[in-house]
Amino acid sequence: MTMNDPREMAAGIVGAVDWQTEVSGFCRCPGESLHTHKTGKKDCRVNVDGAPTIYCFHSSCAPAVAASNLRLRRELGASVWELALPGGKVLRSGDILQGDGSVKKHEAIEGGAAAPPYLGDRRAGTDAPYLSEKLVLETLSVLAERFRPELFEAFHWPFAQIVEDSPLLVSERDPEDQFRTWLRLWPSHCHVWIGDVFSSGRPEHRTNFRPVADWYQIGPVMGNFTCGSSFKPGSFQRSNANCNGTRFLVIESDTLAKDEVGAIFLYLQRRLHYQLHCIIDTAGKSLHAWFDAPRNKILETRLKAGLTAFGCDPKVFTYSQPVRVPGAFRDGRLQRLVWLKD
Numbered sequence: 001m002t003m004n005d006p007r008e009m010a011a012g013i014v015g016a017v018d019w020q021t022e023v024s025g026f027c028r029c030p031g032e033s034l035h036t037h038k039t040g041k042k043d044c045r046v047n048v049d050g051a052p053t054i055y056c057f058h059s060s061c062a063p064a065v066a067a068s069n070l071r072l073r074r075e076l077g078a079s080v081w082e083l084a085l086p087g088g089k090v091l092r093s094g095d096i097l098q099g100d101g102s103v104k105k106h107e108a109i110e111g112g113a114a115a116p117p118y119l120g121d122r123r124a125g126t127d128a129p130y131l132s133e134k135l136v137l138e139t140l141s142v143l144a145e146r147f148r149p150e151l152f153e154a155f156h157w158p159f160a161q162i163v164e165d166s167p168l169l170v171s172e173r174d175p176e177d178q179f180r181t182w183l184r185l186w187p188s189h190c191h192v193w194i195g196d197v198f199s200s201g202r203p204e205h206r207t208n209f210r211p212v213a214d215w216y217q218i219g220p221v222m223g224n225f226t227c228g229s230s231f232k233p234g235s236f237q238r239s240n241a242n243c244n245g246t247r248f249l250v251i252e253s254d255t256l257a258k259d260e261v262g263a264i265f266l267y268l269q270r271r272l273h274y275q276l277h278c279i280i281d282t283a284g285k286s287l288h289a290w291f292d293a294p295r296n297k298i299l300e301t302r303l304k305a306g307l308t309a310f311g312c313d314p315k316v317f318t319y320s321q322p323v324r325v326p327g328a329f330r331d332g333r334l335q336r337l338v339w340l341k342d
């Protein structure tokens, strides 16, 4: 190893690293003493490529991890270094090692912008290296891929356990009750769309856009679908432009089974602190979880990068996307709430 081996520099900060690839390995969390849950051997990872990052599954250690991240990025960003990879490839500071073994060059990520040292200019008035949002997103995406197996293990939440863990008993309620219980998640002033996928776009579809109180009277009879977003009064088209503020982030996956996708829900709730409102069994292969929407566009874009790497459907970030409404029947089977917040 040379003096400039980034892995040596990383080990100087986090201690011994159990390297899993040339650039990423398990380490002891710098804030382990702050953990409020049991610490597993694979809870914390250090990565030296892209935006160098220490990531831990616990959230109570966040201040200590942030301080170590600052140090890691400062030290690794202070010099230009390179790592020889098997097969003769070379990875330089700021490059990212992709899951398939290829190297994404820093210049390609930044569109030709200057490479490190300091991963660009230092942030004004601080000693922290500047990280472009492009580099952060690309790094996030490969990190999510890397810790995916540990995430599914650490946050395992199978379907039967979700039903059992529900703060309110909801799964056995009758269809009308299912529907009205779900309606109560919306503030009363909201105009909500309910219909079939094509009940949108023409003036006669105004009847599918109604205040919550109207739906309370009508019941679950106008279609199998709704949206995670409310609409402007008078809307007849389910478009993002007509969404008006109140919205939920509905997480679903076409590829993860009902016993798998719960890990993503639990990770979002417990680790990222998104408020979970309900989980709906779609009466098909999937579950939908309704969360508070991200607070701003930056958080939303970062979450999207991570969720996509986990196998969730990026179209959930289209807030006018139709999703299953509880209380309606799909081929004779009830779309129903299986988890509901207190």
Ligand SMILES: [Zn+2]
Pocket: 029, 030, 031, 032, 035, 044, 056, 057, 058, 059, 061, 062, 065
């Ligand atoms: Zn930790």
